[in-house]
Amino acid sequence: MNTQPQTPNLTKNQTLVFDALTRADQPMSAYTILDRLRDSGFRAPLQVYRALDKLLELGLVHRLESLNSFVACSHVEESCCRHHGTVAFAICDNCGQVQEFHDHAMDDRLTEWAKQTGFRAEKTTIELRGRCEACAG
Secondary structure, eight states: OOOOOOOTTOOHHHHHHHHHHHHOSSOBOHHHHHHHHGGGTOOSHHHHHHHHHHHHHHTSEEEEGGGTEEEEOTTGGGTGGGTOSEEEEEEETTTOOEEEEOOHHHHHHHHHHHHHHTOOOSOEEEEEEEOOHHHHO
């Protein structure tokens, strides 16, 4: 499980959203986060989206495009995701488990391709969908 990083300047709402994602055992949509935080004073989706936007900017959470949901970064302590261009996720379609990983060889190959083609990548996220080891066995 992730631990809260030493990140000053998080607002109360940002901290609550980050904590909710850190405690979650699966990715959560903004509306699921809103439902979980209603007792903490959250009333509108915009409150969640504003917090998520800042957390994304800081590299503390990731958006899973294929699931339209969010997960806490599993490398927060290392500040890893703020320095790598490629973030990759293995998503189990059976149990919902999400595993974040980085592959430097993949990073190098994508960087070389972009250089050769003149493409300026601003963000690279790879999502592998399938079954985790426990569900496949």
